[in-house]
Amino acid sequence: MSKPNIHVAIAILLHQNKVLVGWRGAEQHQGNKHEFPGGKVEANETPVEACRREVYEEVGVGLKDWHAFDVICHEYDDVVVNLHLFQAAVPAELLNEIQQPWTWYSRAELLNLNFPKANFRILQRLYWPTQIKISEHLNDLEQLKPQQLLYWRVEHQAADVETLEQLAPELAANLIINITAWQQLTLPMQKNVAAVHLKQHQLMALKRGDLPVGLRFIAACHDLVAMQHAQNIGCDAMILSPVLATATHPDVVPLGWALFQEYAQQVDIPVFGLGGMQAELLPEAQSHHAYGIAGIRFI
Incomplete structure (x- = not known):
């Protein structure tokens, strides 16, 4: 007998x-575990419509701007679950409308929570090590520390x-x-890399919907306009410099910590300081709202 096959819309709220x-x-199915907001996709709605509805019903906020985040199929012993994931930022003015018992966790804290197995790939994508080493030497990969x-x-x-490819x-x-x-790699290797990098001019040439679903993108930014654009098109993180x-x-005139913090507080995805x-x-850096740091010689 075939297993039930259900479609679920999941919200990654940032x-x-x-x-x-x-x-x-x-x-509930897979009960006594942590979860992201979401629920079953009804017969008369699309996954993103289900996501928007579930967030309004469960969390208490109505959000319009959603990015397709990933699609994950996971087979449990009793059911096949198709997760349709979408990402959205919650503006500060809606924070007080969030219902209990929903709680905000840092990305590092997510790794210690008890999620269903189907969510493992989501957690992998949301968590970033705190240091990015920039190098011209690929063999530096073998000397990386755990947080790099x-x-x-x-x-x-x-x-x-x-x-x-090898x-x-x-x-x-x-x-x-x-x-x-990355565009020259075969599909299996494209999926293996940690993230795809966008220089600022590459970033600014893209628009919402251009980024492939299910992959992690990090953008190089030098000003607030580029940072906001990176978030608006669905990037996962950014490197702000110098x-x-x-x-x-x-x-080159550096930003300084005060301006870096002012910029970083206006986006909701991780910002790495470079320079x-x-x-x-x-x-x-973290005391000035950086998620982490990036460097060439000293990391």
């Missing part, structure tokens, strides 16, 4: 680096793409590459 989470009652990703910043040639999946899972190289003065770009960074500055 505010200032936090994600909204609830608790699934014991009487590597952005391989080179003008990729055909030979580089061939090298990427990369072990466990190494690719810690690698960020620019979209120009924060401090650097020897490599002495003619003059070193590992010891991570606590200071």
Whole structure:
């Protein structure tokens, strides 16, 4: 006998680096576990319509701007669940309308919560290590620390793409590459990399709906307009630079921590500080609303 096959709309609600989470009652399927807002897609509605409806009914806020986040099919012992995930930011003026017992958790805290197995891929995508090492040397992947990703910043040639195709999946899972190289990879390897990088001019050429669903994108930004655009088209994170003065770009005026914080507080996805960074500055960066830091020589 075939298992029941159900479609569920799930909302990833964001505010200032936090994600909204609830608790699934014991009487529900996969009960006594944490959950994201959502529910079954009814016969007369699309998944995004179901997501909007469920968030209004369960959480108490009505949101219009949704990004398609992922589609996940997971087979349990008793049922096949198709999760249609959508992402939206909750503005500050609606925070007081959120009903109990929904709670905001940091992305790191999500890893310690008890979610159903079908949500594992969601948690992997929402969580970011706090340091991004920028290097021209791909073999730096093998020396990364647990809280680091590597952005391989080179003008990729055909030979580089061939090298990427041979990369072990466990190494690719810690690698960020620019979209120009990513587009040349086979589909399996495209899915293996940790994130796809967008330079600011590449970012600004994209519009809502252009980003492939189910993949993680991180954008390089130098101003607030680019940062807001990155969030509006569905990017997962951004690198804002330069924060401090650097020897490599002495003619560029740095943002400074005060302006960095002012910008970072106006978006709801992780912001990494770049420019003059070193590992010891991570606590200071986070005190100014950075999720983490990125650097070349000192990380």
